[in-house]
Amino acid sequence: MLFSLLQVPILRGKVYAINDALPADGAADDYETCLTHLVKSNVISVSAATGFPKFDLMLLGMGPDGHVASLFPGHHLVKENEKWVTFIKDSPKPPPEGITFNFPVINSSANIALVVYGAGKAGSVHAALRNSQNSDPLPVQMVSPEGELVWFLDKDAASNL
Template identity: 65%
Template structure:
């Protein structure tokens, strides 16, 4: 099932395996387009189950046909831990993805894990993004003035959080920073850095990759013709300048199908 609304597409697949296949093709096509048109493909990764759902990219035909040299990778959010810590989103992506493809190590921008204070780590990562803008690797949105990434790959928690932006948290209202920090994340570990909504919503493309029955309730709230509430879930605040594609399996979509 695929439904379209404006620049939003909702694609529902029979199972998580089919989501993984479709996601690989979608990422490979965007990578080709950006590599040919601009010579750069800027990609933002989440942590969590997303990395596993990207697993088809490290298989044929993609692993040998994607021009990995054009990829530049940053994190939508990161836990403030050492890179070799089992909680690190960098480690998750390294073990499941980077160690199997040929992205130049210098094009992978991890947080500085020598900065133990989340506020310092957030400042440092924002400075890193500014350097990438100065080098012409990331463009700024003409509309918002915030960085405009080619592709953001976004997961969601059962509570509807995206990045490290949690329901009813004051960070949902941040309008100035590119990268901010949280010390009271309800999902452990508590200390994290995260992109803000102005950056998320300046993206050229966002893929919301949501699989599993535990996400069905939040998906239903976001897509199920509910009356808009003043207390929007973070996932409902995802509204990019460019294109938004929802990749759902039947389990995640089970409650919207009934409406």
């Protein structure tokens, strides 16, 4: 049975949206402050292993270049390991500015569902799942939750496997 999001009873007070009226750097700081408050009030737990917020489930997609969230190959943000949320102002994919969780938060998740579709992503899927050894791993290869990582691929994305 399929449900639309309109049918799921989610209370407004349980949705923590990014303040898109702020510039990217301000929005990242604001969202990290929000997460800090949610951790302190025990709405979000903390990973015992890392000390970062621990989400029960994180849903991620992957770009044709193997990026996840706004963490792009060769970009300095893939190495950020202190901030929970940061901003990008030179994104190689539109929009040029945005905010993102960093890998310590992503990887502190209990579980991650990685949803990938389209033939344009088949090369990166192949590289990631066949453990291609590059000097710089694709960001998708850096996804490693504390629990399970489950890939959901359509036929086109899986065509090079």
